[in-house]
Amino acid sequence: MIEAIVSLKNETSTSVGRERIRLLQAVAQAGSISAGAKAFGLSYKAAWDALEAMTNLFGQPLLTTKSGGTAGGGSVLTPTGIKVLEAYARMEAEMARVMRLLEPELAGSGVTPVNLMSGFLMRTSARNALRGHITAITSDQLNAEVAVEVAPDQTIFASVTLKSLRELGLCVGREAIVLIKAPFVMIARDEETLMTSARNAISGTVLRCEKSPINAEVVIDIGGGKTLAAHISAHSAKALQIEEGKHVKALFDSSHVIIAID
Helix, strand or coil: CCCCCCCECCCCCCCECHHHHHHHHHHHHHCCHHHHHHHHCCCHHHHHHHHHHHHHHHCCCCEEEECCCCCCCEEEECHHHHHHHHHHHHHHHHHHHHHHHHHHHHCCCCCCHHHHHHHHHCCCCCCEEEEEEEEEEEECCCEEEEEEEEECCEEEEEEEEHHHHHHHCCCCCCEEEEEECHHHCEEEECCCCCCCCCCEEEEEEEEEEEECCCEEEEEEEEECCEEEEEEEEHHHHHHCCCCCCCEEEEEECHHHCEEECC
């Protein structure tokens, strides 16, 4: 089944997605923020902060709150709040319809409608965003190491908390996107035997190296049509004799890898 989940954001507010919309619905149904928060499994403060973020996004109150009296206090949706809930439900339904229409056209391409939409809509400051499949998860009492295969024989390891593991619903076989900032990626000669604490050592071939007097961006072909970019100093690029076609290793720690899901 194809399901669309819409997230709304402007330049100054945090994003509002399905969870906050459901919180708004819960508060409206329960008749008060405290009761709605309890039903939703949140503290009053967390619910208040989430509802305040929604007000900031839409620029108008979504709830009217009355203090207690003979008729009792509580919270009810404003006309704007009602419109927001209706519009959000309509957007999710339309997104799901569009993706169902796209599915036959993408058949056999290796791209799913979900891949397509996240590729169009994802915005991140990380230079590297690689899609793959989770192949293994190892955990202890606090943290977990997640292995994501992003290309044939190329696995990237990420360290996440158990809370993140649960909240993202990460499990073996699930698709995931790994995000790595280019300055976190170090470069070494592929032929060298290195002793390093970096959990990730990805071999590849230099596609291009663009240099300025101070810095250099090295783009590495890691196979499967995927590339990995590193930002290093121009001095390092010269010392390592980085040039097109050279075999290198990209080194980075698992704690510098962020995992995202559709």
